[in-house]
Amino acid sequence: MDVALAHALPALTALRDQGVIGAVGVGMNTVAPLLRVVAEADVDAVMVAGRWTLLDRTARPLLDACAGRGVAVVAAAPFNSGLLSRTCPTSDATFDYGPAPEPALRRARLLAEVSARHGTALPHAALRFPLRDPVWPAWSRASAPRRRSCPPPAGPSPI
Numbered sequence: 001m002d003v004a005l006a007h008a009l010p011a012l013t014a015l016r017d018q019g020v021i022g023a024v025g026v027g028m029n030t031v032a033p034l035l036r037v038v039a040e041a042d043v044d045a046v047m048v049a050g051r052w053t054l055l056d057r058t059a060r061p062l063l064d065a066c067a068g069r070g071v072a073v074v075a076a077a078p079f080n081s082g083l084l085s086r087t088c089p090t091s092d093a094t095f096d097y098g099p100a101p102e103p104a105l106r107r108a109r110l111l112a113e114v115s116a117r118h119g120t121a122l123p124h125a126a127l128r129f130p131l132r133d134p135v136w137p138a139w140s141r142a143s144a145p146r147r148r149s150c151p152p153p154a155g156p157s158p159i
Contacts, residue, residue, distance in 0.1 A: 001033055009041040016044070027076070031062050038065045050077040050096060054084055054111050054122075054129050055104055063133055075130030083108050084126035087116075 004026075012024045026037050027047025034046050046066060051059035052075040059075070066073050079085040082094040089108040093100040100108070112122040120128075 001036065005037065005040050009037070009043065013042045025074075027074070029077070031059050034059075034062050035065055038062065038069055038071055043071055045072040045074060047074040047076050050080050051075075052130050052133070053078050053080050054126050055080050055095070055107060067134065073133070075133075078126045078130055079123065080104075084111070085123050087121045087123065088112050089122070 009024065009026075012021065015021045016024050023044035024041075025043055025045035025047065026034065026041075027049065028034060029049035029051060031048065031051055034048055037043055038046060046062065048059045048062060050056060052063065052073070059073075063073055065071075080095050081097045083089055083100050083104060086093070089100070089105060089112060091105065093105060093108070095101065095104045108122070111125065115122045115125040118125075
């Protein structure tokens with residue numbers, strides 16, 4: 001991480017500032033290193049995988065930091081590697097690339113029931129969840145006017 005912050009990211013920032021590339025971004029499935037990048041580097045976007053979902057909301061501090069610095073966020077892996085991808089999660093579902101632990105499976109089934117009561121399916125709720133946050137669009141600074149013309153979906157999410 002130290003090398004990336006000291007050398008790679010400044011080099012990418014220089015290329016962006018010269019117009020060679022459109023944006024600088026980083027991505028991973030752990031929050032702490034992304035928080036460090038947002039605090040110490042001049043990035044346009046971060047991609048956080050599996051940490052801003054219906055089941056795992058540990059990326060909240062990252063989203064807050066990104067909102068404060070004007071950094072866009074891509075919330076990847078909204079299905080937590082499978083658990084939220086079915087209308088009714090099954091006992092063989094996966095979560096974070098392994099067998100789903102029983103507490104996660106119970107919560108996913110509860111979320112499926114709540115989704116159904118609100119007229120939607122769990123996979124749809126899982127896809128919609130990260131879009132309700134204002135830092136969701138990941139575009140370069142050059143396309144900032146598009147951010148204003150393409151807002152997040154209107155209306156509350158059922159979950």
